[in-house]
Amino acid sequence: MQIQSRFCSHRLAALLISLTFWSGLPGPGHAQEELRIATSYKLMTLDPHYANLNENTSLLSHIYERLVYQDDRLDLKPGLAVSWRAVSDRQWEFKLRENVRFHDGSPLTADDVVYTIERIRDFLKSPSGGFRSYLTGIESVSAPDPLTVVINTKGNIPNLPLSFSSIFVMNRPAQGFQTTEELNAGRAGHPPVGTGPYTFESWSSGEVLKLARNDDYWGGRPAWPQVTFRVIESPAARVAALSTGEVDLADAIPARDVASLKQRGRIASVGAARINFLQFDVERDRLPGVTDKSGEPIANPFKDALVRRALAMATDRGILVDKILSGYGTAAAQLFPGGLPGTSETLQPEAPKYDEAKALLAKAGFPDGFNLILAGPAGRYPGDGESLQAIAQSWARIGVKVQPAAAPFSVFNTKRAAGDYAVWYGGASGEAVDIILHALLASPDPESGNGALNFGHYRNQAFDAMLARAESIQEGPERNKALAEATEFVMADQPIIPLYHFHHIVGYGPRIGSYVLHPRGWTTAMQTLAATE
Amino acid sequence: MPLISVVLGRLSQAFLLLIAMSLIGFIGVHSVGNPVFNVVNIETATPEDIRQATIALGLDQPIWRQYLLFINNVVRGNFGTSYIYHLPAFALVMSKLPATLELACVAMLIAAPVGTGLGLLAGRRSGTIFDRTVLRSSVFALSIPSFWLSMMLILLGAILTGWFPSGGRGTTARFLGQEWSFLTGNGLWHMVLPALALAIPNVALIARLSRSGTIEVENLDFTRFCRAKGLSSRRILLRHTLPNISVPIVTIIGLQFGGMLAFAVVVESIFAWPGVGKLLIDSIQLLDRPVVMATLTFISVAFVALNALVDLFYAVLDPRVRLS
Numbered sequence: 001m002q003i004q005s006r007f008c009s010h011r012l013a014a015l016l017i018s019l020t021f022w023s024g025l026p027g028p029g030h031a032q033e034e035l036r037i038a039t040s041y042k043l044m045t046l047d048p049h050y051a052n053l054n055e056n057t058s059l060l061s062h063i064y065e066r067l068v069y070q071d072d073r074l075d076l077k078p079g080l081a082v083s084w085r086a087v088s089d090r091q092w093e094f095k096l097r098e099n100v101r102f103h104d105g106s107p108l109t110a111d112d113v114v115y116t117i118e119r120i121r122d123f124l125k126s127p128s129g130g131f132r133s134y135l136t137g138i139e140s141v142s143a144p145d146p147l148t149v150v151i152n153t154k155g156n157i158p159n160l161p162l163s164f165s166s167i168f169v170m171n172r173p174a175q176g177f178q179t180t181e182e183l184n185a186g187r188a189g190h191p192p193v194g195t196g197p198y199t200f201e202s203w204s205s206g207e208v209l210k211l212a213r214n215d216d217y218w219g220g221r222p223a224w225p226q227v228t229f230r231v232i233e234s235p236a237a238r239v240a241a242l243s244t245g246e247v248d249l250a251d252a253i254p255a256r257d258v259a260s261l262k263q264r265g266r267i268a269s270v271g272a273a274r275i276n277f278l279q280f281d282v283e284r285d286r287l288p289g290v291t292d293k294s295g296e297p298i299a300n301p302f303k304d305a306l307v308r309r310a311l312a313m314a315t316d317r318g319i320l321v322d323k324i325l326s327g328y329g330t331a332a333a334q335l336f337p338g339g340l341p342g343t344s345e346t347l348q349p350e351a352p353k354y355d356e357a358k359a360l361l362a363k364a365g366f367p368d369g370f371n372l373i374l375a376g377p378a379g380r381y382p383g384d385g386e387s388l389q390a391i392a393q394s395w396a397r398i399g400v401k402v403q404p405a406a407a408p409f410s411v412f413n414t415k416r417a418a419g420d421y422a423v424w425y426g427g428a429s430g431e432a433v434d435i436i437l438h439a440l441l442a443s444p445d446p447e448s449g450n451g452a453l454n455f456g457h458y459r460n461q462a463f464d465a466m467l468a469r470a471e472s473i474q475e476g477p478e479r480n481k482a483l484a485e486a487t488e489f490v491m492a493d494q495p496i497i498p499l500y501h502f503h504h505i506v507g508y509g510p511r512i513g514s515y516v517l518h519p520r521g522w523t524t525a526m527q528t529l530a531a532t533e
Numbered sequence: 534m535p536l537i538s539v540v541l542g543r544l545s546q547a548f549l550l551l552i553a554m555s556l557i558g559f560i561g562v563h564s565v566g567n568p569v570f571n572v573v574n575i576e577t578a579t580p581e582d583i584r585q586a587t588i589a590l591g592l593d594q595p596i597w598r599q600y601l602l603f604i605n606n607v608v609r610g611n612f613g614t615s616y617i618y619h620l621p622a623f624a625l626v627m628s629k630l631p632a633t634l635e636l637a638c639v640a641m642l643i644a645a646p647v648g649t650g651l652g653l654l655a656g657r658r659s660g661t662i663f664d665r666t667v668l669r670s671s672v673f674a675l676s677i678p679s680f681w682l683s684m685m686l687i688l689l690g691a692i693l694t695g696w697f698p699s700g701g702r703g704t705t706a707r708f709l710g711q712e713w714s715f716l717t718g719n720g721l722w723h724m725v726l727p728a729l730a731l732a733i734p735n736v737a738l739i740a741r742l743s744r745s746g747t748i749e750v751e752n753l754d755f756t757r758f759c760r761a762k763g764l765s766s767r768r769i770l771l772r773h774t775l776p777n778i779s780v781p782i783v784t785i786i787g788l789q790f791g792g793m794l795a796f797a798v799v800v801e802s803i804f805a806w807p808g809v810g811k812l813l814i815d816s817i818q819l820l821d822r823p824v825v826m827a828t829l830t831f832i833s834v835a836f837v838a839l840n841a842l843v844d845l846f847y848a849v850l851d852p853r854v855r856l857s
Contacts (some may be wrong), residue, residue, distance in 0.1 A: 042815075044618050052574045127572045127586035127616070133579055180619050204712075205618045205625070206815065207807040230701055232805040233815070236684065240699040241805070244691045274576075410566035410820050413575060417567070429576050439576075449579040 035224040035511075035530075038232045038241045039523050040252040042206045046192045047180040048168035049120050052130030057166075058522040059229055062211050063103075064168035064194035067094060067113065068161050072518050074273060074340050074432060076161055076475070080108060080169055080195065081149075086474070089156040090139070094149040094164075100218045102171045103199045110143030115172035117141050123177040133449060134163040158474045162431050168194065197222040197526060206231055211525070227525045242507050249512060251523040253505040255326035255382065261507045269503040271330045271337040273519035274429035275436065276381055278315075278374075278391070278497040280308060280422070283457035287422035289373030289403070301370060302423065302456075308494040310360035316352040316394045320500050324383040324390060328505055332498035334487050335428070335436045340519070342433035342483035347491060349498075358398040369399025375416070376425030378406035382502040384425055416455060425499075428453055429520075434471055434483050441490050442467055458495040466490075547837040551830065555607075558829045559600050559822070567592065568616050568820035590616060603826065612830070613823035617816075622823035626809060626831050631711040632702060633801070633808035637793035639715065639724055640731035645786055647732075648739025653770055655740065656747025667744065671737035683730045683803040690726050697726050700805035727804040731797055735789050742785055746778030779850050787843035795832040 043059045050056065067081040081094040100108040117138065120131045137160070139152040153160060170178065171193060182189040184205075192200050197219065198211035211227040230247065232238045239257045242250040243264055258267055280302035281287055292298050301307045317331035330337050331349035338345065361369060374392060378385040388404035395402050407415065416424060430436045443459040444451030450464075451457075466489055470482030491498075504521045513531040569586045578586075587593050591602065606613060612622040655667040674682075691699035703723035705712035714720030750756060751774065759769045794809060801811040809828060816824040 047619070050619065051572065052578075125589065127569070127589045130574055130578065130582070133582065184618075184620055204628070204807070205620060206812075230805065232700065234802050234805065237700050237803055237805045240687050240691060241701070244695060244699045246698050246701070408566070408818065410568065410570050412566075413570035414566035427576065446580055449581065452579045453576065 033224065034226040034228060035249070035525050035528065036247040037227070037229050037523065037525070038238045038247040038250040039229050040231075040233055040235070040238065041523060042231045042233060043203065043209050043229070044205060045180060046183045046186065046200070046203065048170065048192070048194075049116075049124055049131050050180055051127075052166065054521055057168075058524065059209055060168060060192070061196065061522065061524055062198040062227065062526070063192050063196045063200050064170065065196050066167060067096075067164040067169065070162075070165050070431065070518075070520065072270070072516060074519060076165065079165075081161075081164070084161050086158070087150075090153050092151045092153065092157075092160050094151070094161075096147040096149065097218060098147060100195050101216055102195055103193045103214060104171070106171055107146075108169070108171070108195055109146040110149045111146070112169055112171045113149045114141050114143050115177075116167060116169050119170065119177050120167070124180075131167060134166055136449070156472060158472065158479070159432065159434070161475075162435075165431055170194070198227055201226075222525070223528065223530045224525055239507070242509065245509055247509075249506060249508045249515065249523070249528065251504070251506050253507045255328040255503075255505065258326065258328065258505060258507075265507050265509045267505060267507050268515045268517050269328055269505045270517035270519055271501045272429070272504050272521055273336055273340060273501075274427060274521075275332055275335045275501060276384070276387075276425065276427045276499050277332070277440075278311075278499065279424055279426050279440075279456045280458075280496070281419075281456045282495070284419075287372075288420055289371075290422045291371045293368055293371065293401075295371070298370060300422075301364070301366060304364045305493050306360050306364035307366065308497070310357040310364065310398065311395060311400065312494050312497045313350065313353045313357035313360065314395050314398045314400070315391060315497055315499070317349050317499060318351065319390050319394070320383060320387050324386045325500065325502055328503040329383065329500040330503070332500050334491060334498060335440070336433045337501045337519070340433065342480045342487075344484040344488050347488060352394060354397045361398055361400075366399075369401065371401045371403070372422055373403045373405050374423055374425070375405045375407070375412065375421040377409040377412040380409040380412075381427050383500070384427075387499065388425060424455075426453070426455075426496075431520075433487070434467070437467055437483065437487065437490075438471075441495055456495070460490060460493060460495070463490040463493075543837075543841060547834075550837065551833055554829055554833050555604070555826060556600070558826055559603065560596070562817070562820055562822045562825050563596055563599070565817075566820055568822060571819045571821075572616050607826075607830070612827040615816075615821050615824045617819050617821045617824075622821075622827040623831075625824055626812065626827045628711075629807060629809045629812045630831075631713055632806060633794055633797065633810065635713055635715045636724060636727055636731065636797065636801075636806060636808060637790060639728040640735065640793060641786065641790050643728060643732040644735035644739060644789075645782075648736040649743045649775070649782060651736070652740040652743025653747050653775065656744040656751065657766070657770055657774075659744070659748050664744070667740055671741050674733050674737035675741075679730060679734065679799045680803065682733060683727075683800055686726045686730050687803070690729075698723050699726075700803070702806065727800050727806050730800045730804070731793055738785060738789065739782060742781055743778055746781065747774055750774050750777045776850060780847060783846050783850065784843055787839045787846075791832075791836045791839045794835055795828075 041055045041058045044056055048060045048064045066079045069077040069079040071077050080097055080100060082097050084092060084094045087093050096108060096110060102108065117135060121135050137153050137155060137157045139154045141149065141151050143149055178190055183192055186203055197214055197217045199214045201210035201212050203209045209229040213222050213225045215221060232241060235254045238250040239253060239261060241247045253261065261267060282302050285300055286297055287300050290298060290301065321329040321331050333347040333349045334344055336343050374388050376384055376388045385406040388406055392402035392404050415421060428436050428440050438450060439453040441454060441458060441463065442450040443464050444454045444457055463486060466486040470479060470486050473479040473482055504517055506515055506517060508515050511531055513529040516527045569583055569592065573582050573586050591599060615622050615625055618625060651667050655664040658664055687699045690697040701723055702714045702720060704717040704719040705714050706716035708716055714724055756769060756773060759773055796810055797808065798810040798814045801808045813828045
């Protein structure tokens with residue numbers, strides 16, 4: 001009896017041991033020439049005009065191309081267009097690159113650009129309206145010859161070429177328009193066809209995108225015969241995949257994992273062309289959650305620039321950048337990291353000055369401070385939730401008692417739109433600094449679309465005039481200087497408190513020689529340089 | 534008569550369950566927030582874009598009308614189009630099903646025999662070191678969070694030793710019109726760690742159940758009679774004890790299997806295993822209501838079906854159920 005049951009357990013042990021040995025065999029290796037990237041950007045659609053989100057455009061930029069590119073200084077560079085010029089105040093002319101072919105073999109012509117504009121403006125229906133705002137200023141578009149596009153605008157739009165740095169060019173089908181459903185069906189429908197360095201192989205929404213080299217690419221033969229993007233949203237899983245060498249590159253690395261990854265691979269980072277900030281409601285007379293020390297509601301204190309200034313002086317950006325972002329962030333005093341076009345050289349982040357801040361607050365009539373609820377999203381931007389806590393501690397030193405309230409991004413937006421917040425943490429990004437100035441600080445006007453992100457309804461007509469003047473100037477140093485001056489002027493009034501520009505962090509393994517990060521935060525195979533052995 | 538009334542009873546229960554589930558899910562997702570902010574880029578969209586998108590998604594309607602519209606569409610077999618992926622919602626859920634199904638099956642194929650075997654042996658030799666080891670490790674395995682377990686498996690199996698990949702499905706092969714990982718060596722390789730992460734807590738659960746069942750049955754008269762008759766220990770264990778303890782084990786296997794299909798969220802996220810659980814949690818985060826509703830409906834139906842299957846199994850396993 002005893003022998004029998006022992007036999008049983010022996011067999012079990014043998015089974016377990018054999019399982020362990022079997023597991024010791026290595027898995028099949030990957031083809032050496034394939035580039036494998038783990039990305040946080042989930043590709044939601046193959047329609048390049050469906051939604052203006054980095055989630056889509058980052059990956060689709062392998063397949064489709066734009067007329068104009070932005071380099072890593074955000075300066076415009078020729079893309080599918082070799083040159084462009086303003087014929088008059090209301091007319092632009094783009095010259096297309098010769099001998100560019102789509103993946104199906106058809107040549108790129110001016111008519112394809114016309115088709116692209118028509119598709120976005122006239123064919124696509126909401127909710128796929130992300131790109132329409134770039135084209136609202138266009139009166140008409142025509143193609144006088146196969147390599148020339150002429151665009152008539154409704155007014156003077158000096159930065160029209162910049163708009164085309166966001167728009168992917170599609171080719172005109174035999175008839176009608178390609179629908180989003182046809183494109184999303186992939187190989188079963190109309191697989192996406194562009195002019196880009198890689199051609200579409202297969203995809204699975206939110207899982208994987210496989211690309212192959214476009215040997216006929218106009219810019220020369222791309223580096224990798226195969227590129228596979230794996231969508232891995234969990235940061236820990238991305239780091240693990242990079243650590244084990246299953247992928248060659250992983251994007252959006254959390255700052256806390258950088259130290260351990262540096263032992264196994266390399267890290268690249270760049271300050272993002274974007275801003276995270278605190279925004280005040282400066283319009284309403286009473287605000288939810290803003291009370292005096294005894295809990296009685298008080299009149300909106302943020303209407304007073306002194307109060308905004310005092311809170312800005314009492315904000316310790318050093319803690320946000322050094323502790324919360326582990327150094328992978330830059331303290332902010334304006335909308336873009338300094339040095340990019342249109343930024344001011346004189347605006348520098350200031351160290352906290354608590355005594356002066358407290359004096360200012362007393363001057364504004366709040367010697368004892370007041371209570372407020374500081375709202376913000378959690379998990380949307382690096383360091384968002386933790387920043388609320390840190391700011392609460394800083395502001396407590398001047399008597400402002402803060403109750404941080406972090407919520408999931410969509411909940412936060414719903415509540416902010418409903419007017420539930422008095423002061424909140426926000427984020428903004430754009431192709432150029434004037435686009436953010438326009439959206440965030442210009443007086444809100446639903447007609448013109450100005451102030452789309454100015455949820456606090458800050459109005460400053462002198463600034464509006466300065467911004468309008470700057471925007472009427474052609475691209476160049478003069479325009480950048482005017483933008484910097486407008487920024488300096490408006491920031492003196494402290495309509496928002498700029499907090500930081502976080503860094504995009506990418507980790508990569510030995511098969512990649514170097515990786516050039518773009519301030520816009522894209523992750524592409526084109527940014528890699530293969531290691532030469 | 535009894536069969537029909539049982540089936541009818543079951544169906545009406547299932548129907549009520551689906552209605553209740555859809556109401557809770559619908560109102561729940563609605564009250565969390567506005568999905569429009571995940572569809573348009575809030576950092577560049579104009580208020581007009583947001584208004585247009587709200588109308589296009591039908592979110593400007595009162596909630597009760599949205600619900601009636603939804604039910605009306607579901608009755609006609611249409612769960613709507615995903616807000617985020619712009620694909621038919623139910624087809625999206627079904628496309629993630631093979632990944633979940635194969636992972637759950639492999640995990641259960643590990644958990645059920647190993648758990649039952651360990652439990653039988655431990656119960657048979659209760660009080661020995663083997664029994665105490667099984668008991669203690671099962672407490673440990675049941676009490677560690679699956680997040681931690683998954684991370685430890687990745688650390689040991691992938692990062693330190695490099696034996697297994699840390700995530701993803703690996704190479705898949707086409708079968709029955711779907712992509713499956715278990716048909717390729719590389720796919721099976723990718724499946725080992727996530728399947729273990731799912732299986733280990735279930736091994737512990739099943740082992741504890743079968744251990745306590747075994748101890749109970751081993752002291753009953755019929756086992757003693759078998760022993761007196763001179764049957765071998767192995768024969769008693771497998772032929773007499775096992776069938777007598779199998780009803781609760783089958784129940785728990787059925788329930789746990791349903792749970793793996795639906796709620797392997799943590800394991801699927803950490804191992805980047807693109808299954809139903811991961812789709813559900815992603816969709817909840819993005820407030821993609823059509824997908825959430827399609828997934829919840831599928832899960833409810835799966836649970837009802839699994840329960841019915843378990844009941845059928847009772848009849849097979851237990852003659853008393855058949856007779857009554």
